[in-house]
Amino acid sequence: MSYVSDLSQSQEYLSFRSSIPLRRIVVDTNNVKGGWRIYDCGPKKVRCPLICLPPVSGTADVFFKQALALSAKGIRVISAEAPVYWNVKEWCEGFKKLLDYLELDRVHIFGASLGGYLAQKFAEHTHICPRVASLVLCNTFTDTSVFNNHESAALFWILPGLVLKRMVMGNFSSGKVDPDMIEAIDFMVERLESLPQAELASRLTLNCVKGYVEAHKLADIPVTIMDVFDEYALSNSVREELYKCYPTAKLAHLKSGGNFPYLSRCAEVNLHLLIHLRQFDGTPFPASDRFLIERKKASTR
Amino acid sequence: MATRKKVLLKVIILGDSGVGKTSLMNQYVNKKFSNQYKATIGADFLTKEVIVDDRIVTMQIWDTAGQERFQSLGVAFYRGADCCVLVFDVTAPNTFKSLDSWRDEFLIQASPREPENFPFVLLGNKVDLEPRAISSKRAQQWCQSKNGIPYFETSAKEALNVEQAFQSIARNALTQQNQTVDLYNEFPDQIKLTNTTNRNSNGDSCAC
Numbered sequence: 001m002s003y004v005s006d007l008s009q010s011q012e013y014l015s016f017r018s019s020i021p022l023r024r025i026v027v028d029t030n031n032v033k034g035g036w037r038i039y040d041c042g043p044k045k046v047r048c049p050l051i052c053l054p055p056v057s058g059t060a061d062v063f064f065k066q067a068l069a070l071s072a073k074g075i076r077v078i079s080a081e082a083p084v085y086w087n088v089k090e091w092c093e094g095f096k097k098l099l100d101y102l103e104l105d106r107v108h109i110f111g112a113s114l115g116g117y118l119a120q121k122f123a124e125h126t127h128i129c130p131r132v133a134s135l136v137l138c139n140t141f142t143d144t145s146v147f148n149n150h151e152s153a154a155l156f157w158i159l160p161g162l163v164l165k166r167m168v169m170g171n172f173s174s175g176k177v178d179p180d181m182i183e184a185i186d187f188m189v190e191r192l193e194s195l196p197q198a199e200l201a202s203r204l205t206l207n208c209v210k211g212y213v214e215a216h217k218l219a220d221i222p223v224t225i226m227d228v229f230d231e232y233a234l235s236n237s238v239r240e241e242l243y244k245c246y247p248t249a250k251l252a253h254l255k256s257g258g259n260f261p262y263l264s265r266c267a268e269v270n271l272h273l274l275i276h277l278r279q280f281d282g283t284p285f286p287a288s289d290r291f292l293i294e295r296k297k298a299s300t301r
Numbered sequence: 302m303a304t305r306k307k308v309l310l311k312v313i314i315l316g317d318s319g320v321g322k323t324s325l326m327n328q329y330v331n332k333k334f335s336n337q338y339k340a341t342i343g344a345d346f347l348t349k350e351v352i353v354d355d356r357i358v359t360m361q362i363w364d365t366a367g368q369e370r371f372q373s374l375g376v377a378f379y380r381g382a383d384c385c386v387l388v389f390d391v392t393a394p395n396t397f398k399s400l401d402s403w404r405d406e407f408l409i410q411a412s413p414r415e416p417e418n419f420p421f422v423l424l425g426n427k428v429d430l431e432p433r434a435i436s437s438k439r440a441q442q443w444c445q446s447k448n449g450i451p452y453f454e455t456s457a458k459e460a461l462n463v464e465q466a467f468q469s470i471a472r473n474a475l476t477q478q479n480q481t482v483d484l485y486n487e488f489p490d491q492i493k494l495t496n497t498t499n500r501n502s503n504g505d506s507c508a509c
Contacts, residue, residue: 229309229359236307251348253361255309255381267377275345293343 005186007263016064027097028083036098037081039064042071043289048133049076050108050277050287053115055139055259056203057168057192065266066110070273074288078102084202086157088211091118092125099131106133108280108287110273112262113233114203116140120213127217133285134222136252136276138269139259141238142245143212153208161197164204168192175231177258184263215245223249224276226269230256250276308358310474311381313411315403316388317396318367321426324457325388326364329467334458341366344378353471360471379411383481384420384474391425391454394434400443414481420473421450424466429456 007013016039026035037060042049050070052063060081067077080098085091095118099107109132111119116137123132149167156164169192172185192200223246227239243251252272257265278292314322323341327333330347346363363378385407389396404421413419425440437454444450451473453466 229307251359253309253348253359255311268380271377275343278343 005190007183007187013064016068025101027101028094034083039079041067042076046076046289048106048285048287049078050110052079053111053119055113055115056207057188059191069270074290084198086202086205088121088206092122095122106285108134110136112138113140114207123221124214124217132221136224138226139232142242144210146238147208149208153205156201156204164200165192171233180264181258184260188260224252225249226252226272228254228257228261232259310358310360310383312384312470312474313363313382314386317399320388320390320396321457322388323364326362328457328460328463351471353475382411383477384470386422386470388424388426390427391433391435392427392430397435420477422470423450423452425454428454429459
């Protein structure tokens with residue numbers, strides 16, 4: 001495909017790619033393919049960064065707008081993309097090794113769709129010896145039974161890449177879209193096109209194989225649920241289920257934005273991330289090297 | 302219509318520091334009041350589901366720090382506001398005098414399509430306190446001069462009129478949003494040749 005999206009030609013994206021190196025970190029001895037791919041932005045002395053986990057179709061660079069804007073405020077943002085894993089437990093073990101390698105005891109996780117599901121599974125996986133300081137869950141779910149193709153999930157690994165891409169792309173745009181959303185979709189299509197068959201098959205398998213989050217194990221973790229009120233790939237009942245699992249969560253609704261608000265509504269998403277993260281100012285788990293709230297002197301107007 | 306679209310109303314509360322913006326929001330959403338004054342830093346929001354004309358809508362109420370003009374927050378803060386609530390303290394004349402500048406500030410930053418018709422609601426808070434500095438007549442006159450803004454006298458401490466005021470805020474916000482949506486609707490809905498819309502009701506095929 002020779003098609004190039006507007007967003008990947010934008011100054012912002014080019015400046016991101018030219019200033020932040022893509023690092024490959026191999027944590028599994030048996031994993032011949034690549035390892036984790038990460039972009040690490042912002043002050044390295046921050047030991048409790050915000051880790052962004054992409055959806056099925058996304059690569060680590062889909063969070064470039066968050067990485068740029070938030071690192072400018074002193075937040076360390078690491079966008080991470082997993083190598084091929086075929087089940088959630090393997091994924092969690094791999095992610096833990098990545099955090100060990102990066103010497104991060106606790107992290108805040110911003111997970112979109114599949115990324116949000118895996119973030120919750122990881123918090124559950126590590127609830128005895130917590131590694132997750134907080135969660136921001138964007139357009140995500142707690143139970144894969146909402147997807148009606150978990151029977152076929154066992155076969156994803158042998159399906160051709162083209163078939164898998166079609167499965168994902170079928171959900172990309174629905175209802176009304178504005179120019180920002182079109183740009184976001186174009187960009188995501190481009191990312192999807194770049195994914196090798198094995199990676200896509202593995203992510204779809206993680207996404208669709210039966211599983212659910214034992215949310216009661218996450219009761220002590222501060223959660224912000226971020227979702228859009230226009231159409232996106234998941235239904236209203238999935239959304240309600242997520243609210244039920246986290247009754248004390250802060251609800252950061254966006255009026256619109258579609259499937260990829262971190263691209264199409266980045267200013268609002270970044271504001272919500274800031275509001276979420278600033279509760280850790282002055283705690284043992286700040287995501288930034290300075291206070292996120294400017295403590296100005298009260299001046300009379 | 303099978304499933305009605307979910308509605309989110311964005312409401313922004315503005316006014317001088319100490320007039321009770323946070324208290325009003327807390328009283329309305331959490332039914333709590335504290336006498337202790339704690340300055341709001343930056344901005345924060347609370348959400349509440351409300352019923353307006355038999356319809357469940359979600360209100361997202363944004364509270365701001367009265368001391369700072371929130372340059373730091375940027376456009377995202379104002380983007381898509383459906384109603385702006387101006388608050389003053391009925392015992393503090395200065396907070397009443399600032400109303401014009403708060404209103405102007407909002408109109409400049411949010412730049413709504415029709416500034417004259419954008420819904421504002423005025424709340425005169427702390428009516429439980431004496432002595433009164435701004436009479437309700439004076440406040441109402443100001444409202445009249447601004448295209449008939451609705452006015453409520455409230456006490457966040459005694460939960461007086463708070464519910465009624467926010468009910469009116471919600472209704473005004475909803476009317477505003479319906480008008481805005483109509484304006485955006487320059488194109489008719491797409492005609493779909495395949496019946497793909499069932500997806501949302503029958504379970505999800507797979508996430509992006």
